[in-house]
Amino acid sequence: MSIPAQAPGQVAATSPVSKEHALELLRSMLRIRRFEERCVELYSEARIRGFLHLYIGEEAIAAGVMPALQSDDPIVSTYREHGHALARGIPMNAVMAEMFGKVQGCSHGRGGSMHLFDAATRFYGGSAIVGGGLPLAVGVGLGELMQQRHTVTASFFGDGAVAEGEFHECLNLAALWKLPVLFLCENNRYAMGTAIERALANVDVTAKAAAYNIAAEAVDGMDVLAVEDATRRAADAVRNDGPRLIEFHTYRYRAHSMYDPELYRSKEEVERWRDYDPLVTFPAQLRALGYLDDVSLTAIEHEIAVEIDAAIAYADAGTLEPVSDLTRFVYSETRPA
Amino acid sequence: METPVSTAVSTPDARVTVRCTYREAMRAAIREAMHRDPRVFLMGEDVGRYGGSFAVSMGLLAEFGPERIRDTPLSESAFVGAGIGAALVGMRPIVEIMTVNFSLLALDQILNNAATLSHMSGGQFSVPLVIRMTTGAGRQLAAQHSHSLEGWYAHIPGLKVLTPATLEDARGMLWTALEDPDPVLIFENGVLYNMEGDLPDDAGPVEISHAAVRRHGDDLTLITYGGTLPKTLEAAERLAKEDIDCEVIDLRTLRPLDTDAIVTSVSRTTRAVVVDEGWRSGSISAEVSARIVEGAFYRLDSPVLRVCTAEVPIPYAKHLEDAALPQVETIMAAVRQSVASDG
Numbered sequence: 104m105s106i107p108a109q110a111p112g113q114v115a116a117t118s119p120v121s122k123e124h125a126l127e128l129l130r131s132m133l134r135i136r137r138f139e140e141r142c143v144e145l146y147s148e149a150r151i152r153g154f155l156h157l158y159i160g161e162e163a164i165a166a167g168v169m170p171a172l173q174s175d176d177p178i179v180s181t182y183r184e185h186g187h188a189l190a191r192g193i194p195m196n197a198v199m200a201e202m203f204g205k206v207q208g209c210s211h212g213r214g215g216s217m218h219l220f221d222a223a224t225r226f227y228g229g230s231a232i233v234g235g236g237l238p239l240a241v242g243v244g245l246g247e248l249m250q251q252r253h254t255v256t257a258s259f260f261g262d263g264a265v266a267e268g269e270f271h272e273c274l275n276l277a278a279l280w281k282l283p284v285l286f287l288c289e290n291n292r293y294a295m296g297t298a299i300e301r302a303l304a305n306v307d308v309t310a311k312a313a314a315y316n317i318a319a320e321a322v323d324g325m326d327v328l329a330v331e332d333a334t335r336r337a338a339d340a341v342r343n344d345g346p347r348l349i350e351f352h353t354y355r356y357r358a359h360s361m362y363d364p365e366l367y368r369s370k371e372e373v374e375r376w377r378d379y380d381p382l383v384t385f386p387a388q389l390r391a392l393g394y395l396d397d398v399s400l401t402a403i404e405h406e407i408a409v410e411i412d413a414a415i416a417y418a419d420a421g422t423l424e425p426v427s428d429l430t431r432f433v434y435s436e437t438r439p440a
Numbered sequence: 441m442e443t444p445v446s447t448a449v450s451t452p453d454a455r456v457t458v459r460c461t462y463r464e465a466m467r468a469a470i471r472e473a474m475h476r477d478p479r480v481f482l483m484g485e486d487v488g489r490y491g492g493s494f495a496v497s498m499g500l501l502a503e504f505g506p507e508r509i510r511d512t513p514l515s516e517s518a519f520v521g522a523g524i525g526a527a528l529v530g531m532r533p534i535v536e537i538m539t540v541n542f543s544l545l546a547l548d549q550i551l552n553n554a555a556t557l558s559h560m561s562g563g564q565f566s567v568p569l570v571i572r573m574t575t576g577a578g579r580q581l582a583a584q585h586s587h588s589l590e591g592w593y594a595h596i597p598g599l600k601v602l603t604p605a606t607l608e609d610a611r612g613m614l615w616t617a618l619e620d621p622d623p624v625l626i627f628e629n630g631v632l633y634n635m636e637g638d639l640p641d642d643a644g645p646v647e648i649s650h651a652a653v654r655r656h657g658d659d660l661t662l663i664t665y666g667g668t669l670p671k672t673l674e675a676a677e678r679l680a681k682e683d684i685d686c687e688v689i690d691l692r693t694l695r696p697l698d699t700d701a702i703v704t705s706v707s708r709t710t711r712a713v714v715v716d717e718g719w720r721s722g723s724i725s726a727e728v729s730a731r732i733v734e735g736a737f738y739r740l741d742s743p744v745l746r747v748c749t750a751e752v753p754i755p756y757a758k759h760l761e762d763a764a765l766p767q768v769e770t771i772m773a774a775v776r777q778s779v780a781s782d783g
Contacts (some may be wrong), residue, residue: 177529211562220561227528228561232552238521239528239553248524249507251480272518319650413670432563433597435621 131166137188158186160356164382165190167330179240182217184229199414205421234267244282263294274315281345291355296367312348324351325379452738456639469614483510484536520546527569537573554623555598575669576629583753588717591724592626600624601694612646629667649759651701657687664715665691675771705733710741720748742781
């Protein structure tokens with residue numbers, strides 16, 4: 104397994120990004136990283152159960168994509184969506200309470216880690232069927248278009264989904280109908296334990312988009328500024344001209360889920376990718392720009408730790424949904440407007 | 441509704457009726473929905489230019505245009521999922537799938553998304569989607585176009601499953617389904633499309649929660665739905681000449697199942713035969729039988745019997761297809777067997 108050709112993210116010394124925005128991006132990535140690290144501990148303590156798919160290593164994508172979208176742009180996500188949810192603005196309290204299976208959770212405790220939903224931020228869920236969110240996203244885009252809402256529907260999926268028929272059906276349909284959908288492929292090189300080279304005859308996801316007449320770009324997904332820039336450009340294009348696809352090259356440092364012994368890749372490979380860790384490279388770049396020092400970094404870390412502590416306390420204090428409510432919402436209680 | 445034929449007549453009770461087919465009643469229902477609600481649109485394979493693979497949507501493209509009558513590529517999962525997504529953000533899609541066999545290509549979307557999103561999101565989202573599809577055998581279309589899988593779908597919480605078997609229901613179920621906040625599947629048995637009858641010209645929406653008694657009788661309850669309703673009614677009429685007076689219940693809705701109607705009738709007649717074009721094992725007929733046992737066991741004078749499709753892929757050759765399906769004669773034989781049994 105080799106490191107892809109993409110170079111690690113580099114911020115030019117003359118980067119136009121403002122200090123304030125750069126620190127916000129760093130904070131967003133760090134917040135996801137620290138949140139998930141605490142989730143691992145909570146998992147070991149059996150306070151979080153079920154599947155827990157960590158985003159650690161991939162934070163630059165969520166942190167870079169979300170600021171490039173509008174607040175009314177719908178999001179359709181995957182089961183590895185803690186980062187998407189937090190960066191989108193679902194309160195950490197509600198996300199943590201969901202992990203704890205509490206009724207205060209963003210899905211009332213019905214979804215857990217893999218199924219975070221939030222109507223307020225138009226977050227249409229983590230789908231745990233690989234590729235299964237794509238048709239939904241295409242439909243959300245269709246519905247938005249038919250109602251002239253001028254939004255961009257962001258559809259996250261991984262490289263595993265690219266092998267699914269739904270990926271191909273959906274790219275075709277979105278292009279055919281010029282739907283306002285932004286396809287965001289988080290290519291972390293593994294579909295669970297299957298390396299992309301072992302799954303795809305052609306590993307270039309942008310080439311597949313091109314086959315459906317969708318303009319696509321490959322982007323270093325470990326470089327938050329590159330992610331944001333590419334997303335902004337692509338979202339603008341989607342708003343005016345139909346679907347676009349971005350393939351983010353990224354890497355997952357942790358196991359697929361908590362049950363994964365990682366027999367399919369070497370420790371050396373994981374270590375090599377550590378050099379590209381956005382939470383190593385980006386702070387280093389910000390220090391070089393004079394945007395960050397030990398004091399400010401400690402302050403950010405502290406702020407995040409306080410937020411996580413509060414979220415855990417909130418989730419702990421949360422209540423379990425009464426069993427008598429078990430069958431609530433199988434069918435809707437109210438008619439939609 | 442549209443006036444599909446010009447033979448409107450005034451009946452003695454002053455209701456004006458029109459002669460029409462099941463297909464025309466369904467088309468009238470789609471037209472009405474499109475006129476009543478701008479959020480309604482129809483999409484599926486060949487629903488537009490072709491006019492619908494079973495001609496249900498013939499003429500609608502010219503009337504409503506390609507934005508609202510959408511021909512899709514052959515991508516069942518994508519366009520069913522697209523219906524789910526569009527419904528999530530406020531549209532009222534009608535998705536047509538050519539046959540129930542093809543719907544399996546979209547089963548992931550139907551089960552894992554449409555049926556789960558409301559519950560899994562804690563009630564934040566709902567999917568007001570209608571999916572129509574053809575079901576059933578009897579047209580020599582062999583083993584990949586002929587199955588009756590509506591009972592499978594009725595297994596799934598979060599869905600509603602309708603099986604219109606009369607002109608009134610073909611005309612009236614769609615609008616009610618579109619007003620429902622949850623995903624509704626409508627199964628149209630292919631042999632019914634050419635069924636012709638008189639429909640009041642003011643026919644409109646009907647309720648979709650209850651079974652209907654299509655024939656009153658005292659000796660035995662026949663329970664059926666969809667494509668086997670006409671056969672079951674014919675069997676009941678012929679049995680009447682043998683002095684066996686059958687009640688015929690049309691389930692109309694397979695989920696939620698109207699248990700009360702079944703139990704009430706069987707408690708009175710004390711005998712039941714379930715007629716189902718699905719396969720016997722794990723079928724809706726099995727569910728109906730179980731509910732009778734749960735709710736009317738001590739009222740039964742004979743075992744519940746079932747007339748189902750033989751457990752084979754539906755064959756092409758007509759004599760074999762006929763042999764595989766419930767028929768008037770096999771229904772009559774089961775009734776006679778039930779009545780002969782004295783418990």
